[in-house]
Amino acid sequence: MWKCMHSNSVTIASWKLSSLVGRLSTISSHLRRQVDACYKLIETKMHNKLLDLSKESHIDNQEVLEMLFALKDSLPLKDSSSQAKIALSELKSKVVILLVSRPELLPIEVLLLLVQQMFDHPYRVNLQGSYEIVWVLIPSSDTWTDVEEQNFDFLSNLLPWFSIQRPWLLCSIVVKSIKQAWDFKEKPLMVVLDTQGMVTNLNAIDMALIWVAMAFLFSTSRENELWEEKTWNLQLLLDEIDPLVAKWVEEDQNLCIYGSNNIDWIREFNAKMRNMTSAGLQLKMVYVGKKNSSDDHMKKNLATLYEEKLTSSLTCTKIYFFWLRLESMRRSKLRLGHTDDHEDEILKQLSELLDTNDESEKGWVLLGKGSSTETLKLQGRKIMECLDLFPVWGENVAMLGLVGAITTALEPPLLVEPCSHSNIIQFVEGLKDTIICDKCKRLLEKFVVHKCDGTE
Template identity: 35%
Template sequence: MNEKFKSMQSSMPWFTVYHPSLIEKPVIKFIKEVWHFRSRPILVVLDPQGKLVCPNALHMMWIWGSNAFPFTSLREESLWRDETWRLELLVDDIDPMILNWIKEGKYIFLYGGDDIEWARKFTNNARAVAQAAGIPLEMVYVGKSRNRREKILRLMATITVEKLSYIWQDLTMIWFFWTRLESMLYSKIQLGELDDHDPMMQEIKKLLSYDREGGWAVLSNGSNIVVNGHSSTILPALMEYDLWKDQVPVKGFDLALEEHHRTIHGISHPCCRFDFPMTMGRIPETMKCPECNRAMENFSTFLCCHDEVLPNVFF
């Protein structure tokens, strides 16, 4: 451990403790109990007078980058007030291709999951509906937040060979997408804004929970997100195009699909699930379901995973 510490210390461009043994036990206790440090990295921000101005700035850094400077909680609140539920918030500048599609006003499906059959059915039906409705559609597979690397790589290879959709070849892009999305949830929790009346928070919670329970898809018209759906609702909505196609010329493709999806969703009500690693430190004591607004049950889970899709990223 000492050699590992020296190796990491030598690569850091900032000041470090000369040796961990110099940190007094009361300080360690304070960092764990007051700053809620477990094992995942945190970035506590102090002002020039040593006053705490943000208990963990990593979340806002992942979401807004240098625009979050000076990385205070006040700045974090301000950024959220100016933010809207839009495709750029989800994809940031991960892929310039998607940003170009947004500028061109195309319909864009982001979709994920680890079931190739679901991916086949979804992309084939989405392409058929787009052709029938006469709309320009692009689709992007963005993987899954937690899964075995080999399984995701096999699924991505199949999507490429069968030309089902566009994919992110670099696993780091997938990692960054899910890290940012999870950071949005943790940022809101840290600010005490786990508000069940906050539409943006509800959409973030839905997307993260859908990822835990199968496939999902988000449809946008340019920047505007139209539908955020679970595999059990979005695929049937597309497959039942004949039931709502007459509404497309009247209401537009966006509203026609959204209304039919809402009808299916009202019957189906996909299950929601959230996994909070104990290593995160700040975990909400209670949480309401973004689907039905009822208090969710809390379980303790022991998970051992030696091969995740996420690449090794060192902070």
């Protein structure tokens, strides 16, 4: 009898426990859904707040930065050069550039150029700490790997900008918002916050590579302004990438920039150019290799140029910088909406250079003067034909200029007699004395026209 009663009580107790487990499981599932819903709501509100904060103007940038770097640390940043711990208040009243990337950051050549343009350039002295770069790392997954931490530790101690001391503690909502709001995927971004914490450029990395610290305030509107000030010439193309070449550009010397991977073609081209300079042609030559050439091939060609004293050349690193900068120029133009390269002379010329394929035609040259908008690009067989015509156009260089003399020889007058065509050209500083007629390819006779500017 006792055994029967004991068995029943055990059964009842088991049933009650089972029922309780079921109820607790239901409550747990319900609470988990509630927590997930609350977390999503918090995430949405924080995401929207981040978006709103970066679109609005504030007294300063502190509220936005505190939202982004919501770490339980009053000194969340570190100065890589001194290893000092930095408070967000150090960024107050400064333009802040958030360099968002994976822990491996950038290819070494791009990294070197970025440091050169943003920190080592003399123009930065004039800005006297008006901007700072903060490195914001986003891991490839939700958890950091040992390799990613090692990359961060190495680079954050080496590079001359601020970084987050412990980036793995960044709020997951902030990381998700950065990916969504700023469209961060794999390639690094330089997101610019002005002194009021407002986003003024979603990616200023091309600006930095092209314009150096001169791009300050690094906003999209500043990017447009810089392009409006520029015209296509060799000065824009070469910038200050090499001191000697920059000197030639400043002196307005005749320049020949050329590229090829074919060392036999390079030798033949240089032999013909030496004959021309020996005959009195004033010309400086710069070898810039070929876009995407392998390091081994490039170094071999540069060694040959040096040993055989063929011509001046940029170093291997500077050649890489040259092509990288041109790619940045084209991306910058396209991002700003200049899609029709037939309407945009700079974009047209950039695309021609970047899309040049010398595999079949052996090489290309670009001729011109530093600040002159007149340039001439020749490729393959056309180059040698042009050089063979030196006895025809060489004597006209003094009067027509290098580009004008070659153009006249390659494209002889279309009409037997002068065409009486006229062209009104507004005077600007540095305007050439000699201008070629577009129709008959003869020299235009110069007349001066005065126009009332309507002011008293």
